[in-house]
Amino acid sequence: MPTVDENPLFDADQSTSDSSEASFTSSVDIDVSATNTPPTSVLQTVNIKSHVPVLLKLAEPNYDEWRCFFDTFLSKFGLTSHVSPLPTSIQRCDLECRIIDQCVQSWLYNSISKDVCTIVCSPHAIAYHVWDDIHTQFRYNELHRTVYLESKFRSLV
Structure with missing residues (x-):
């Protein structure tokens, strides 16, 4: 020894x-x-698919799984502040904060399917709005989706 x-x-x-x-x-x-946010040059090279292996799809019930992976990913890099509270005007003026926000937004777009992207994608959006739109689409439309799936189920022969 x-x-x-x-x-x-x-x-x-x-x-x-x-x-x-x-x-x-x-x-x-x-x-x-090391617990601080990594530099933007490092964040720009991160491959989201290696951290979030689930592609969020509208037709599949995989939002909870996708959200779990994405929450873990954001926490790992200390980036939860870019999706939880609405950014302040000071944060919106900070160049590094805007670059990180664009990285988060890019990761969001690259981890969702095209049908979800057409719903939540908007020009000049920030990561907070994209995150919130995804959450709204999959959480607040549960009743509508339940009724739709139930009617589809009852029409099966």
Whole structure:
């Protein structure tokens, strides 16, 4: 079993070396800052299909599964603030915030089918509105969809 002296994470002489404590502290600082939103250059390269393997379709009852994957994805990158409250005017004027918002919006469009996209897609939209329109389409139309599916079921021979 390796001893503390053989562990590459620690210096051989920790009691006299102040630099090992400083390097340990700085590595902890890096880990803590990793919980912040990644830079926009990183976000622009993220492939949404590797994080959200479900394509949201109008005809399939997969909204809950899609939403679970997407919520997890947004939380993983610290981006839930782009879809939960309506952005403030200060956020709308911030260039980096607008770029991140466009990334989220692009991920939304790339994780839904064309029939859903025709319903929720609008020019000059922000991610919050697209997110809200998707939620409205699948949650507030449940009664309408239930009646439609029930009538379709009763017409089966």
